[in-house]
Amino acid sequence: MSESTMGLFNSPAAARLARSRASRKGVVEGSEMAAMFAWLRSNDLIWNYWVNNYLLGNKPPAFDILAWNADTTRLPAKFHSDLLEIMEKNPYVNAGTMTIRGVPVDLSKVDIGAYVIGGTTDHITPWKSCYATARVFGDDTIFVLANAGHLQSLINPPGAPKAFFASAPSRQADPDEWARTAVRQNGSWWPHWRAWMRERSGESIAAPDQAGSRTHRPLCAAPGEYVLVK
Structure with missing residues (x-):
């Protein structure tokens, strides 16, 4: 992480502030997440559109990645805190600094x-x-x-x-x-x-004719009802 721009902001004080702010609201808003990642690459993701769209009056190009970026979602505060802890401890390199159900994680094994x-x-x-x-x-x-x-x-x-x-x-x-x-x-x-x-896989098997089973019924048609919730 130290080689990335994000690593420059990974200080103990910044992590405490981020946790405190998220815990008060319960979530990190999608707009906040989008802004953070945009500022990591401001020339391409901020000033490029400022010049092209605002100063020059051009319409944004039709680009599927831009549509994906616009579909933001909120991040639960607890999950956000867990991600910050991973950044702080780097448990995948530092064995034993993270446990899952009481088992210490050691990727060297x-x-x-x-x-x-x-x-x-x-x-x-x-x-x-x-x-x-x-x-x-x-x-x-x-x-x-x-x-x-x-x-x-x-x-x-x-x-x-x-x-x-x-x-x-x-x-x-x-x-x-x-x-x-x-x-x-x-x-x-x-x-x-x-x-x-x-x-590295076994024999291929045919996909089921329909989703779900008698025990686990499909909830709704794809892509799901959450996409309709504002």
Whole structure:
């Protein structure tokens, strides 16, 4: 986290203030979350629209990511506090600092591989920090670096003409050395991930004809009623 802009604001005083403010309201408003992430990349997410939309009077371009960003949701204060604690203690690196149902978490004891993804221009989780996460899971972990930012690195379906990614096991301690030896491939990383999953999965089974079961009935049709609640 220290390599990201967000890490600059991760001080004990800032965490206490954030907890206090959220606990008084019970939630962190979606607008507050959106503003925080926008200020982490102000040139692209604030001043760009200020100039284009306000000063020049142009309409925002039709872009699906902008529609996704506009669909904000509130964050419960307790969950927000838990996230702050993770930032403060970094329990995934510092073994034993977090317990779940009385069991201390120690990722060094996890002996299965993982598929970890980073984005070349991610301003929230820089790719070198993501690579350090891959290293936690051991040498059998595959690290994939997509040529995109925070959200676009994940929402990267096949067919994007400019998409490409690099992949290799996370065995080098130095992320730059990994980047020099990783194999570059054009297109989306999704088919690469699917092939990785198939190697580690059992036989494919047919999807059920309908959702739910006699015990667990579907509540409502997708995407759910919560999207209609204001």
